[in-house]
Amino acid sequence: MRIAVTGAAGSLGRRVVQLLADRADVDVVAMTRRKLPAEAVPPQVEVAVADYADPPALRAALKGVDTLVFVSSDGPDARVLLHHRNVVAAVAAERVGHVAALSSVDADMASPFCYAVVNRLTEDLLLASGVPCSFARASLYIEFFQAWLTEARATGQLRLPAADGRISLVAREDVARALAALAVGEPTGRHHDITGAESVDLAGIASIAAEVWETPVAYVDIPADTYCAETAATGLDPWWLYAFSSMFASVREQRWDRVRNDYTQLTSRSPIALRDVLSAYG
Numbered sequence: 001m002r003i004a005v006t007g008a009a010g011s012l013g014r015r016v017v018q019l020l021a022d023r024a025d026v027d028v029v030a031m032t033r034r035k036l037p038a039e040a041v042p043p044q045v046e047v048a049v050a051d052y053a054d055p056p057a058l059r060a061a062l063k064g065v066d067t068l069v070f071v072s073s074d075g076p077d078a079r080v081l082l083h084h085r086n087v088v089a090a091v092a093a094e095r096v097g098h099v100a101a102l103s104s105v106d107a108d109m110a111s112p113f114c115y116a117v118v119n120r121l122t123e124d125l126l127l128a129s130g131v132p133c134s135f136a137r138a139s140l141y142i143e144f145f146q147a148w149l150t151e152a153r154a155t156g157q158l159r160l161p162a163a164d165g166r167i168s169l170v171a172r173e174d175v176a177r178a179l180a181a182l183a184v185g186e187p188t189g190r191h192h193d194i195t196g197a198e199s200v201d202l203a204g205i206a207s208i209a210a211e212v213w214e215t216p217v218a219y220v221d222i223p224a225d226t227y228c229a230e231t232a233a234t235g236l237d238p239w240w241l242y243a244f245s246s247m248f249a250s251v252r253e254q255r256w257d258r259v260r261n262d263y264t265q266l267t268s269r270s271p272i273a274l275r276d277v278l279s280a281y282g
């Protein structure tokens with residue numbers, strides 16, 4: 001079976017490539033934006049350079065591919081959606097037999113989160129294309145959320161506009177394993193919620209971090225406009241300020257407060273716990 005993976009140089013895509021390359025029955029094509037040094041991928045993996053913005057390159061990379069693991073693009077939402085449209089058009093044109101697509105637990109047109117809308121539109125585009133699909137709807141990655149925890153470790157305060165919102169943070173490793181499992185199976189035609197084993201509010205997350213790191217970390221709920229003012233003062237790119245603000249609005253709506261056992265059903269493993277990921281970072 002020939003399986004291609006987009007975003008293959010990124011943290012998630014790279015891990016999916018490794019997991020698939022470990023299987024004797026899979027030929028892996030790593031799709032990346034730019035040529036990778038030989039040591040960046042396992043020797044048996046083929047590398048195809050295909051920017052999400054380059055439809056002919058996407059079609060060329062997908063020739064003869066049975067299954068695509070479609071890791072979503074990143075950056076401003078309109079551009080991401082354009083990238084995703086290009087990928088969907090290419091898989092349809094090349095008659096790829098199965099797309100195992102990364103989406104998010106919050107994939108909903110009614111969400112305030114910019115990427116929830118993009119993910120839902122992308123799922124709909126894939127379904128409308130007629131290409132057989134399976135969707136891994138991931139929760140927020142622990143490793144992504146960790147940027148705020150690392151900052152809080154230094155200051156003692158996790159200052160975020162999340163109110164009492166709960167999140168079922170998931171390890172990126174688990175998302176990679178779920179995508180790899182979906183890719184080697186038959187298309188399921190539905191979504192699978194890839195979440196952590198528990199859903200915790202930010203006070204709880206702060207207290208786990210404090211316990212693991214043996215340092216005081218307290219959650220301080222701040223108004224959304226205070227978050228924007230404080231974050232803008234750090235010089236963060238306005239796009240990311242908007243994206244993160246909209247994400248915390250979705251947290252306040254309890255859109256990430258979901259625990260499912262789809263991951264265990266797909267992989268026969270238990271999700272990695274938040275405290276284990278934090279301990280690994282010392």
Ligand SMILES: NC(=O)c1ccc[n+]([C@@H]2O[C@H](COP(=O)([O-])OP(=O)(O)OC[C@H]3O[C@@H](n4cnc5c(N)ncnc54)[C@H](OP(=O)(O)O)[C@@H]3O)[C@@H](O)[C@H]2O)c1
Pocket residue numbers: 007008009010011012013032033034050051052053071072073074083102104138139140141142144145
């Ligand atoms: N659930 C969550 O918590 C969460 C958080 C953040 C992101 N995400 C989503 O999950 C995806 C994977 O996460 P990650 O941690 O692996 O992110 P990552 O390490 O930033 O990897 C993203 C990959 O996408 C590639 N890429 C970006 N623009 C591209 C383009 N125009 N054409 C081709 N490739 C392009 C990047 O290529 P280069 O290496 O060449 O830059 C990178 O390899 C992200 O792309 C985003 O959609 C989810």
